[in-house]
Amino acid sequence: MKVLVTGGSGFIGSHVVDQLVDAGHKPVIYDRLPSPFRDDIQTQLGELSDLTGLQLAMNGCDAVMHLAAAADVNEVAKMPVESEAANARGTLNVLEAARGAGVKRVVYASTIWVYTGESGERVDEESNLGMPNHLYTASKLAGEMYCRSYNELYELEFTVLRFGIPYGPRARPAAVVPAFVGKAMAGEALTVAGAGDQSRRFVYVEDLASGCVKALDPAAANRTYNLVSDSSVTILEIAELVQELVAPTGIKYTEQRTADYVGVEVSGARAEEELGWTAETPFAEGVSRYVQWRREDEAAAPVPMQPAAKAARGLSAALTRLRGSVAVPFIYTAASLAMLAAYVVAVDSLGLPNAQVGTLAVTMIASLAVFLLIELMWHNPKTRSASAVSSALVTALFIFAVMTPWGHQLFHLATPGRSLFVLTITGVALVIALASAGVALARRRGLIEDAAAARLNA
Ligand SMILES: NC(=O)c1ccc[n+]([C@@H]2O[C@H](COP(=O)([O-])OP(=O)(O)OC[C@H]3O[C@@H](n4cnc5c(N)ncnc54)[C@H](O)[C@@H]3O)[C@@H](O)[C@H]2O)c1
Incomplete structure (x- = not known):
């Protein structure tokens, strides 16, 4: 299958590209930035606001994996208008371009943050969703709604994937696992708020990417799946694991943040039943792989970019800006x-x-x-x-x-x-x-x- 991966240069998208290749598919990247991880994949540089660019990139594609987004909640809070344009209207453009290009399926990367139940409540794909609190969630939910509308109006197939909290190689440094690992590697103590009993449903990024590939299955047409692991991990457990894997730099307890949200219990049973997908990598194993990747990444001496490559990169970025x-x-x-x-x-x-x-x-x-x-x-x-x-x-x-x-x-x-x-x-x-x-x-x-x-x- 030829599959366009929007956001294919990013953290999760780059793993999706790798696994599509491994599964014998032909991925094409659509991103505003070139991939820092692969230079052997056809890449179309462009913005989600460029409907024509998206449609051209989708020509001949059987499916689209739509992952490009303002994915960092802090970035969304800082730039609400730009983030909404990328997440909500960007998704609308992807759907519209897919319709125009005759693409069969759009697989949409959503998040388990769309569940707004009480802390500890068990939820699944059929649970009612409340009104979102954060603009990030609101804009991602808008994308889910557009997927449904396009199916209703134009019979464009969708698959919505609500990702748990991903971690693993290539993760953003600000996320909790990379931040703890970074501190421990620097010999600093890890800071935990309160007793550190806030739990999260983490999912190893390569497992998540394999779930994305499975979502191309005919059975996943017009279905929504939670891609989560079956156990929650507390912040204290992460800190202790990182101490064990990296260095015993100590844990510093700070005051509990008021009403720290423990999170709902999200079920991944449907993905297992219908797609045969489970998050296979145990948390300790995933963090250990991340630590290994981080060490290798930091050990690799930064190769200074050749002047010609630098000029080509600058030119391509300038052309992308110019197109918009x-x-x-x-x-x-x-x-x-x-x-x-x-x-x-x-x-x-x-x-x-x-x-x-x-x-x-x-x-x-x-x-x-x-x-x-x-x-x-x-x-x-x-x-x-x-x-x-x-x-x-x-x-x-x-x-x-x-x-x-x-x-x-x-x-x-x-x-x-x-x-x-x-x-x-x-x-x-x-x-x-x-x-x-x-x-x-x-x-x-x-x-x-x-x-x-x-x-x-x-
Ligand atoms: N990382 C998480 O914690 C998390 C959790 C749940 C869901 N998700 C969803 O998964 C998807 C991928 O997230 P990620 O963590 O890999 O993010 P990322 O920031 O690592 O990657 C996003 C990619 O999209 C590109 N992009 C962003 N805005 C664009 C635009 N307007 N036009 C073209 N390209 C654009 C970026 O250049 C980047 O390569 C997102 O849709 C996100 O909402 C992420």
Whole structure:
């Protein structure tokens, strides 16, 4: 299967890419950053806000694993607007692009934080979800809802995976396991709030990635699964384990934070029953693998980047930023306008007979009309049939005028010769370039409704 992995350069996504390769699938990465872990995987750099870029990247894909997101709750709290755009609207764009590209399934990375029950309460995929407290959870839940809506409206298959708290190689340094390991490696004591009895459902990242691959199974169509381990670990247990595995640097107890949330008990039974998936790696084993990876990672001397590689990376980041900017359609529009003006001046200087000028004009105007009708009306189901009928009429008139002897006589056109044919094709190409650049500019500036919004409004 060819699978697009959004966020494939990140912590969990990179493991998903590895396991897709191991399972014989062909992953393609879509991310705003190149993967620091693999350079042998086809990668499309881009933003989740770029609907066209997403759709192009999905061409020929059977499924999409959508993991790109603002995944760090602190980052979300600092940048609420950008985070909502990535998590909620970014997911909407992924679904819309998948619909446009004819992708069968979108597998969506959600979180067990969507469960808002009482501390210690047992929950599963059928449990009612309350109103989320954090913007991160709200935006991830919005993504889940969009998956369902797209299935309901357009029959796009989804699989929602609610991840437990992942740990393992490549994890963000701020998470609890990396933070404890980092401190112990630096010879510092580990800080635990209160008695350290707050428990969490951790899941080893490679187990999580194998769950993502299993979610491509036909049985997982339109299902939601919790990917969690079957036991909870307390903060104190983690601290003690890290002391044992890294160094006995001591544990410092600080005051209990008020009302520290113990968390609900999330069941992973459905994933086991339907997908045959369980989190196999025992916590101690997973932390030990993480410590080993961390030691190897830190021991590997940082290789200074070659100037050429540095320049290529800078250029690719600059191009990605440029693609999202309003300047690009503006530059295309100005350039197409300049080329069309040069073309008109050149044709004028040739001193063509009236019949040939008329032929050029009719061809260009008709092509422009067909292009605009299709471009502006086709995406909206309300105007789609009008667009089809008008396009067909304009095309029929065009064929009649340009291709038939009667049309030539009626419209006083020239009989097409080789040079007229070349001039006509050039003119049509320039007119369509100008029109498409103009439409892109108008869309970017919000003057024309975006196709995705138009489809939703329909
Ligand atoms: N890490 C966790 O604790 C956790 C827990 C539950 C669920 N999840 C979910 O799992 C998924 C992956 O999380 P992770 O921990 O690997 O995160 P990560 O930050 O390591 O990776 C996210 C990747 O997405 C990319 N990205 C972010 N915003 C983007 C945008 N607007 N356009 C294009 N690319 C963008 C980043 O460059 C990065 O490579 C996320 O959807 C997250 O919500 C994570």
